[in-house]
Amino acid sequence: MPEGHSVHRTAKQFQKLFLHEPTKISSPQGRFTDAGLVSGQQLTKSEAWGKQLVLHFETAAIRIHLGIYGKWKFSTFEDTPPEPYGQVRARFQNQSHVVDLRGPTACEVIELDQVPVLFDRLGPDPLRPDPKQLGRESFIERVQKRKVPIGQLLMDQSVLAGVGNVYRAELLFRANLSPFTPGNQVPSDDLEAIWDDAVALMPLGVRTGLMLTRDGYLKGRPKKDDRYNVYKREGLPCRSCNQNVAIGLMQARKLYWCPKCQA
Ligand SMILES: [Zn+2]
Secondary structure, X not given: OOOHHHHHHHHHHHHHHHEOOEOXXXXXXXXXXXXXXXXXXXXXXXXXXXXXXXXXXXXXXXXEEOOOOOEEEEEEOOOOOOOOOOOEEEEEEXXXXXXXXXXXXXXXXXXXXXXXXXXXXXXXXXOOOOOXXXXXXXXXXXXXXXXXXXXXXXXXXXXXXXXXXXHHHHHHHHOOOOOOOEHHHXXXXXXXXXXXXXXXXXXXXXXXXXXOOOXXXXXXXXXXXXXXXXXXXXXXXXXXXXXXXXXXXXXXXXXXXXXXXXX
């Protein structure tokens, strides 16, 4: 499942290619029956909050959540757009660009005044502009009032928006924190450090499309084997202490951690 950095990347692509452009919206597959409600309108804003993408048009917005199977395909064309193939839920098109959306969990038209309501239900997103620095306090408060493990809370979109399995594992490793620590027992200093780390690392993901989390490998395009500290490294020696990286299931999602560094 795409994590927040890739949703923010998509938001930026829409902003760059479609802003203030009349956009033809269709549903070649037929399932996005409301496409006609906004088709032909100008895109006035494209933004992401966590894993939610919202495309604002003149009279309504479209909310998209990719879920596990959702995928975007951006193409350019000169005279005629490429024929849609497969199950294209939504197609966005202007004079020279066409974007096909396949397999999302959600793609729906919502009222413009429902956008803040949607965002209100989500925790702070380390990738959103935060001029008053309210995100960090809000994150700490949301974690510390819960007794469930921090590993679970980092994936809870109402606690922290945008983080998924990769950033969860890597942020906890970088904080030397056991994923099993109950939220209300995690010291504020540790939570401050995790928030600040996410604020520093996730923009690299937006810029490069890669979830870069290893000191010394935060630039360029490190090979897959070099990219992560613990994610998908179960059974391999920890890069810091040589103990084998562990794997477990937490709420049916794979969890990776170093039992020694994150005791
Ligand atoms: Zn270790």
